[in-house]
Amino acid sequence: MSARATTRPGGRSARVQQSVHQAVRDLEAELGRDALTVPLIAARAGVTPSTVYRRWGDLRELLSDVAVERLRPDAPPADHGSLRADLEAWTVQFAEEMSSTAGRTYIRDALLGDPEHGNAARCSDYAAEQLKAIGVRAAGRGEAVPDVETLLDVVVAPLMYRILFRPSDLSAAYAGHLVAAVLGRATPPLAT
Amino acid sequence: MSARATTRPGGRSARVQQSVHQAVRDLEAELGRDALTVPLIAARAGVTPSTVYRRWGDLRELLSDVAVERLRPDAPPADHGSLRADLEAWTVQFAEEMSSTAGRTYIRDALLGDPEHGNAARCSDYAAEQLKAIGVRAAGRGEAVPDVETLLDVVVAPLMYRILFRPSDLSAAYAGHLVAAVLGRATPPLAT
DNA sequence: CCACCAGACGCGACTTCTTCGCATTAAGCT
């Protein structure tokens, strides 16, 4: 389901998709993202360009699919013993990954695809899943847990807004400030 | 400064830029955004394609410039007599404009350009200016005024996050909910 | 007021990307 509707998951279509995705990752590492073209990727993947155009439509959609794959979390959030510690650790890591040059590029590429394909929504779902897991764990400890919607509004959204719209204004302390905002003022507000 | 460095503001360069921008707006209205191509725009503007490529680099940068122009507010925020009323009115209008099909397209186009050109930052600056104006007016009335940074974090960022990443989850009441969140709980939290 | 200079534009050839129709092959199903 990463590309278009993969009606035959077990066969050649799956191999082609995998091969093309791998070609994108390899060539991006070798030549840089700006050097990628559909004919180049197709040649590396061992398929014809028309196959790529038929399945993905254009380079943007393909890069959007690959970017979403790379933004998928590879592990559940680490357990630090308390809601606050878990949230702070997750937020700091999230901010670092997303604000890096590579992270920003992936986010932009993911947003670039057709919104109807839901690639952007999947990015948000990844964050929501991680936050949900933290919340469930905290609830198991008996802690009061903020709504996932609230966490997305207060923590994730401001981070993403800064990453996308204000690339210069993202300090290290900002992530902690956001967590403090959603958990109550145990940490002083950020001096601006 | 909307395109690249306009070293000669009064001369032919300015006319070319204006003509190209107008051609983009006209063709977008006539044929739809997806039908736009550099040769088409150049022909309408009465210039050669190579001129467009030299000045903007590619279609994305050109569309990014035009999109930012369209996102520029055309008037200072309306005065409704109180901070809360001003903020609510501005937020509702902002949410409506930005979440419309056209608004989302402009935002995406603006983000699509090279971040180094600052088109994305300019979008944020527009919102900040409007909020600043509302704040200055409220301070003149003797009202307590939240920081512009806070307003961006609590009101603008969540709106933009939903528009970009969660196109389906944007209700009419949500804007009011955000204003209530930043001004204190005079309005009940949004039922989710 | 005139000549000069730097930058921007027009033009055209060339390369590369993109689209499209048709034949072929592979996967799923009975």
Added chain:
DNA sequence: AGCTTAATGCGAAGAAGTCGCGTCTGGTGG
């Protein structure tokens, strides 16, 4: 195993993007 459907390979045609060179505009100094 045979059939049906869908995806791929191939190649040609069309469109887009790149580049070098000559020309023109507009600002600058004499």
